Amino acid sequence: MVQMVDQYGINPYIVVGSPFLFKGLVNATSVTPAWRNALWQIGGYSTWQFNATVPEIHIQFQIASNTIQLLRNITPSSGFLRFGDVYEPRRVLQLSRLARYREEVRSEFFARVLAMCRMELGGSARSAV
Structure with missing residues (x-):
């Protein structure tokens, strides 16, 4: 962390609390299990002026x-995901993990909807899943 401040002049935003306290939807696609079970999270940012040149932005x-x-x-x-990093070295791996997670969420969501429909029609929820 010292290097973040000393070398790059960025003060990290450290959340001293676990994301599990976040009251968002359990199956929201941006709330991955790795994030939900994390002990801490760190954020940072970098800015430029509205009239910055391309080299300055780079x-x-x-x-x-x-x-x-x-x-x-x-x-x-x-479970770190950095979608905003254009230089993300593991971008293919990270995107495939996200796609797989979204598919799991989608599958679970549709299974629940199908179970609810079956129950509405007088069937068993178990037969739908």
């Missing part, structure tokens, strides 16, 4: 990516 993207890499280095097997 530098800010690189700083943000380098900062995130520091977090990847200390949590290599975490």
